Structure formats: structure tokens, C-alpha cells
Amino acid sequence: MRNVKSLVLAAVAMGLLTAPLDAHAVWFAQRAKQTALIYGVGADDLDAVKRFTFIEKMTGYDANYQPIKATPRIAGPIVLVDTEQQPTLLSVVFFNGIWSRVGDGEWEKKGRDEMPNATISTKNYKYSVAIMGPLDKPVPALSDQVLQIVPAGPIPKTMGEKLTYKVLFRGKPVAGAKIINDLINDPDATPIETAADGTVTMTVRNQGLNVLHAVYKGPTDDPKRYDWIENTATLSFVLPHQPE
């Protein structure tokens, strides 16, 4: 019986260890009243400090969507974000490396040039935008966000209302991006694909932090090393709670 239990635990552990690369994402969230950059999936708030050098670019935007300085800073076991003024938006570009694997084997951080027998090789970029302040105009396509989720209408005040989003690839609406509504609380949800105009309409799930997650495969720019570029994007925003 004990052996069976051990086998089950091992199988579960293997499943977790071999989670698809696109399952993990970056997003912004509050930690002890500070804005932090989170790397993980679901309730797993993983080691962003270890991956600090993967942060290629971080930018804040004021209410007029003009860029302002935003600087990631290691603070103990987490990565905080310092801005030179109160931001309306935050964005990040996070390069998660080139990974390959053979069949269902474990992912290795190599390109096909180093692992010629690989059946899959991908280059992985993760993008994120957080809405930090009140909006009075639509969120624009941000030049450094190759993949970006933008709200296509006003953000409702309460959960349960519908909201249409548009997924942009290189600034233009893209069909076929796979999007889930709640990366934190429902990470295994079946993704919905964006329509021809790049839109998808979903119900806002949380009276609190909402983190949507989109995945889109872009064409390779180095076919000898990887088959495609796996782009993931998150959009985070908060619906305030009622008085306590």
C-alpha cells in the first residue's frame, strides 16, 4: 500500500515537474503593499529572484501612457518594482530561454543545435501588463509587448460581468491565441481561442486580482535552434472589494 502511495506521489511529482513551459507566466501583484513581479502559475509563486536576469525590460506608463522609469529590485526572496511616479500601467518583457525535449522527456534548456535529437525546441518569451490606475482611454498596444492582452471595453466594477478582450500580436489583433480567464485560481481551464478579430469575451471572475493568460506561437527566426517562438502574455487588474 505504501509502495502504491509512493508511486502515485512520484507520478504527481513527475507531472508537476514536466508541466508545459507555457504554463508558467509572469505577472504583477501586490505583496506587503508593494508591487511585485511574480513568476509562477496558479498558487505557485515561484522563484523570481533566481530568474531576475531574465527580465529584459520593465516599463511604467503614466495616465497619458507616456513611459516612466520602472526598475525591478530584489528584496529578499521576491522581486519588487520601483517606479519614479505612480504608474497607470506596468509592463515587462521576460526571456525564459530556449528549451527542447525528446518525446515526452524532460525539458532541457538547450536549442536543437545542442540537442539534435529533440522533437520540440522552443524559444520562450513572457510578457505582462498590469493596470495600476484609473483609465480614461483604451490601453494602447505597447511597442515592447509582442503579445498583449488589452481590455476592449470598460472594466466593470463587479465580478460576474462580461468583458471583451483583444489579443494583439506585434500590435495587431490575432486569431487563434489561447486564453484563460484566471491564471491564479483556475490555471487548468480549457483555453478559449480568440476570434478572427482577436477578441474573446469572458466573465470577470474575481472581486480582487484578475490575471488573464494568453499563449500564441510565433514563427521561428532561427529554425536551426527552435521550431517556434512561444509567446505568453498576462493582463492583470484589480476589482476593489466592498467596505469591510
Next chain:
Amino acid sequence: MKAHVHAMLIAVAAFGASPSLAHGSTQPKHGGIVSLSGETLFELVTAPTGVQLYVVDDDDPVDAAKMTAQLSLDTAGKTQNVVLAPAAGNRFDGPALQLKSGDKVGVLVIDKASQAHLGTTFAIK
């Protein structure tokens, strides 16, 4: 379009401004407007002689001398940054500002020792 923009403004004006009585009073004490971000209450007072910002953290007044404060006034598509000077108690002072409906005032207060950032945005109605 106007209604759409108005709805969008109303919908998100509460960012960082959810009332939370568990963390102390959310009423203005100096005749200004207030915004609550988590457990930090910001009160902005505009007067012909200057602007004042009061900061209360979990019902405790902060020590302005240990912090820096800055306002970012967004009006008609332009942003103006205003550095405030620490004043008595939890008050920060700055030059007079002419605020009108539709403006937004970002507030960023930084603890000099811990580098903790506290902030909110006022949407002027």
C-alpha cells in the same frame, strides 16, 4: 463615446480606493478628498496657497520627515510632476494646483529607509 469614457472612468476610479473600515477612518480630516489604497489613506487638500497631502497608514499617521512624496498631475494629456516637501507630522506641502474634472493625480510616497512605495491615483470628478 462620451458616455463610454465616463463609464470607464467611473469603473476604475476606485483603483486603490476601496473603503476598508477595518483599517481606520476613511473620512477626510482636513477638508480634502481621500483615497484608500489597501490600508493606506491619502488625503489631498487643495487651497489657493498650496496643496497638502496627508498620509495615514493603517490608522497611524506616517512620519513625513522619513519619506519623500511626489504628485503626478495628468491634465489634458500632459503630465506635471510636483515634488512635495515634508511638513509637520504626516503632512507634505507643495505649490498650488488647479485641479479640474477629468484630471488625475498620482501620488507616490517612498519610505527613505525601507524604500517601500505607497501610492494611489485620485480621479478628479
